[in-house]
Amino acid sequence: MAAELNSEAFQITAHSVIIRRPAGREYELPNLWLRDNCPCDDCRVVETQEKRFILSSVDADLAPTEVGLDNSQLSITWPDNHQTRFPLSTIDQLMIPEPKLHQPWPHNFTPETFDWSLFLTHSQTTVASLTSFMRWGAIVLTGAPTQSESLELLSPVLGPIRELLFDRIHNVSVTGHVYNIAHTSLGLPPHNDFASYSFPPSVQALHMLQNETPGGESIIVDGWAILEQLRLDHPEYFKILCEFPVPFREFDQDNETYATEPMVRCNIDGSIHSLRYSNQLMQMMNPMQPGIQQFYSAYRELCVRIMHRESAARSTFRLEGGQLLLVAAQRVLHARESFQPVAARHLQDAYFELDNVANKLRQLQASQKSE
Numbered sequence: 001m002a003a004e005l006n007s008e009a010f011q012i013t014a015h016s017v018i019i020r021r022p023a024g025r026e027y028e029l030p031n032l033w034l035r036d037n038c039p040c041d042d043c044r045v046v047e048t049q050e051k052r053f054i055l056s057s058v059d060a061d062l063a064p065t066e067v068g069l070d071n072s073q074l075s076i077t078w079p080d081n082h083q084t085r086f087p088l089s090t091i092d093q094l095m096i097p098e099p100k101l102h103q104p105w106p107h108n109f110t111p112e113t114f115d116w117s118l119f120l121t122h123s124q125t126t127v128a129s130l131t132s133f134m135r136w137g138a139i140v141l142t143g144a145p146t147q148s149e150s151l152e153l154l155s156p157v158l159g160p161i162r163e164l165l166f167d168r169i170h171n172v173s174v175t176g177h178v179y180n181i182a183h184t185s186l187g188l189p190p191h192n193d194f195a196s197y198s199f200p201p202s203v204q205a206l207h208m209l210q211n212e213t214p215g216g217e218s219i220i221v222d223g224w225a226i227l228e229q230l231r232l233d234h235p236e237y238f239k240i241l242c243e244f245p246v247p248f249r250e251f252d253q254d255n256e257t258y259a260t261e262p263m264v265r266c267n268i269d270g271s272i273h274s275l276r277y278s279n280q281l282m283q284m285m286n287p288m289q290p291g292i293q294q295f296y297s298a299y300r301e302l303c304v305r306i307m308h309r310e311s312a313a314r315s316t317f318r319l320e321g322g323q324l325l326l327v328a329a330q331r332v333l334h335a336r337e338s339f340q341p342v343a344a345r346h347l348q349d350a351y352f353e354l355d356n357v358a359n360k361l362r363q364l365q366a367s368q369k370s371e
């Protein structure tokens with residue numbers, strides 16, 4: 001069966017309806033997809049617009065008994081007489097790919113700075129700063145309070161603190177609880193925190209309360225940019241890093257966190273989802289296990305690139321007291337130069353989740369559009 005209406009046409013196959021649109025586009029719509037996505041009020045929870053229809057209520061070989069196309073609206077009658085009407089504009093919308101917010105850093109990148117108070121209270125500044133954060137994976141807030149625990153104040157924008165073991169707000173100084181290299185004055189190689197969790201936190205706020213010591217510059221590294229270059233230069237290394245499980249451990253006398261995961265995770269489309277990288281938390285592996293030599297070659301190459309001081313994917317700056325660095329922690333690694341512990345240096349950090357940050361940005365963008 002075929003019909004020509006307003007230069008649009010459809011064709012019914014055993015499992016789908018094929019629509020030809022004027023511009024030469026063709027959509028093949030599976031019958032089960034059409035039934036599952038019926039937008040009518042019986043198939044949705046009207047108050048919430050959530051789907052209510054459940055696919056188990058129809059046969060696997062479900063097919064329309066009647067199809068019509070009029071004014072870019074598809075009408076379908078199903079065997080139980082249920083009617084589905086589908087504006088084709090809904091399907092057009094689905095063809096537009098979700099924009100990727102992140103971008104590789106430009107030459108000589110340093111994170112954009114925003115004022116702490118405006119970040120929290122002025123919605124245009126919040127949108128600008130969160131957009132910059134989602135794009136580059138790092139921003140700096142200036143004019144932050146220098147009182148302890150001030151990170152609690154960020155929740156209205158960043159969402160709830162993601163609590164992990166050891167502390168809710170972690171103190172980084174040479175005088176407190178020492179369970180990590182960060183609590184010494186040694187230089188810290190680029191890493192992300194809590195590689196020892198199956199799901200490490202996706203946002204980290206590093207809040208400098210006081211920094212009077214010489215040295216200790218902050219360093220950030222765009223881990224995804226390094227991985228993309230590695231994928232181009234050595235695809236076999238990239239593949240190994242996506243597949244070879246590596247154990248990570250962080251512990252003290254009361255805690256024992258442990259996860260065995262590959263260093264790189266990709267999304268279904270092949271884009272990078274996350275990098276897990278911590279020299280200090282990585283554990284000794286069975287040296288006889290298959291593939292370990294190849295893993296070590298791949299890991300060494302990644303390590304060389306992450307440690308490269310002149311890398312275009314590295315940015316170095318000094319974080320003063322009252323400044324805060326926010327990083328997308330599964331993308332951007334953080335590090336610090338060694339410092340001389342001759343004066344006060346006190347940093348606090350806390351973790352948040354990128355989903356909550358993205359939610360805040362979408363919410364503010366929608367409310368600015370409707371103003």
Ligand SMILES: [Fe+2]
Pocket residue numbers: 182191192193334
């Ligand atoms: Fe850290």
Ligand SMILES: [Zn+2]
Pocket residue numbers: 038039040041042043082083084
């Ligand atoms: Zn329906």
